[in-house]
Amino acid sequence: MRCAIDVALVDFSMARSRSAAEQDLPVEVIETLRGFLEAGGKRLRPVLCVVGWHAAGGEEIPAAVLRVAASLEMFHAFALIHDDVMDGSDTRRGRLTVHRTAATLHRDGRSHAAADRLGAAIAVLVGDLALAWSVELLHSAGLDPAQLARVLPLTDAMRTETMWGQYLDVTMAGRPTADFDQALRIARYKTARYTFEWPLRIGAALAGAEARVCDALSAYARPLGEAFQLRDDLLGVFGSPALTGKPDLDDLRDGKHTALVAVALQRADPVQRRLLRSLLGKADLDEHGAAQIRDVLVATGARDAVEQLITARLDRALRAVDQPPFPIAATAALRQLANAATVRTA
Numbered sequence: 001m002r003c004a005i006d007v008a009l010v011d012f013s014m015a016r017s018r019s020a021a022e023q024d025l026p027v028e029v030i031e032t033l034r035g036f037l038e039a040g041g042k043r044l045r046p047v048l049c050v051v052g053w054h055a056a057g058g059e060e061i062p063a064a065v066l067r068v069a070a071s072l073e074m075f076h077a078f079a080l081i082h083d084d085v086m087d088g089s090d091t092r093r094g095r096l097t098v099h100r101t102a103a104t105l106h107r108d109g110r111s112h113a114a115a116d117r118l119g120a121a122i123a124v125l126v127g128d129l130a131l132a133w134s135v136e137l138l139h140s141a142g143l144d145p146a147q148l149a150r151v152l153p154l155t156d157a158m159r160t161e162t163m164w165g166q167y168l169d170v171t172m173a174g175r176p177t178a179d180f181d182q183a184l185r186i187a188r189y190k191t192a193r194y195t196f197e198w199p200l201r202i203g204a205a206l207a208g209a210e211a212r213v214c215d216a217l218s219a220y221a222r223p224l225g226e227a228f229q230l231r232d233d234l235l236g237v238f239g240s241p242a243l244t245g246k247p248d249l250d251d252l253r254d255g256k257h258t259a260l261v262a263v264a265l266q267r268a269d270p271v272q273r274r275l276l277r278s279l280l281g282k283a284d285l286d287e288h289g290a291a292q293i294r295d296v297l298v299a300t301g302a303r304d305a306v307e308q309l310i311t312a313r314l315d316r317a318l319r320a321v322d323q324p325p326f327p328i329a330a331t332a333a334l335r336q337l338a339n340a341a342t343v344r345t346a
Contacts, residue, residue, distance in 0.1 A: 052203025099123035165190025192225025255281025
């Protein structure tokens with residue numbers, strides 16, 4: 001399935017690359033996006049879209065469904081590229097981020113600051129291209145009018161919600177609080193729903209799913225999406241950069257308002273709380289300071305508490321798929337994906 005999705009992405013991007021070359025347009029932008037797409041990724045969102053198709057009774061996967069699934073990966077690329085610019089991240093998937101790559105490519109004759117500004121601008125444009133292509137992939141997929149009418153409200157809501165989540169994330173960065181509910185709200189809108197619930201619902205809508213199927217998919221996806229982001233919060237602080245492909249200092253330097261930090265602030269004594277507030281969001285935080293933060297996250301029990309939250313949400317998701325109305329094969333796929341998404345190191 002992943003190979004078929006990659007083929008759809010490659011075919012689309014190659015056609016656009018040829019068209020740009022024929023018009024003497026800057027192919028570098030397209031090649032940069034293609035390089036990002038080919039650098040890796042779990043293809044989780046398109047896979048979930050196809051699983052949603054099967055969960056609603058769809059059998060053989062039509063090319064149109066694969067193209068819609070591929071459009072979700074293109075949307076994900078847009079979100080990641082822009083997220084890296086906003087966070088000032090250096091690496092993604094074990095490689096330089098798009099804005100760092102572009103800055104390096106255009107460094108000649110420019111100051112570092114000018115090259116960095118240009119790199120960020122180029123990355124924004126590459127991300128914009130990915131967003132435009134995600135829309136184009138969907139509209140050129142070959143859906144019939146009824147399918148398109150069912151899917152468009154879902155993709156519109158997905159895009160809008162993701163923007164709200166990203167806004168909450170960037171505005172709360174640098175001033176984390178003990179507000180656990182707000183941390184979960186950020187996670188829900190920024191990542192959880194567009195990673196799990198919307199892809200499943202979109203795939204099911206393509207198959208003409210009944211309301212009870214959509215409700216059951218949501219009951220599975222909502223707790224699982226939160227568990228996925230909670231695991232991501234842990235990996236962002238305690239994960240190995242060699243496995244995650246991302247630095248383990250970025251979230252701490254940005255002072256991200258995560259559930260992990262919120263729980264620690266709730267449980268911290270005055271000394272621990274002062275340490276967290278003095279170090280979280282410190283742009284030049286070093287490994288020694290990060291180790292001090294990690295020690296507090298462990299000592300307060302925040303790390304263990306988040307592990308327990310992940311387990312509880314995984315259990316809720318698995319209970320949701322134990323009920324009708326999913327076909328047996330779809331149930332097995334949903335269970336496998338749930339475990340893979342929550343018990344991971346990257």
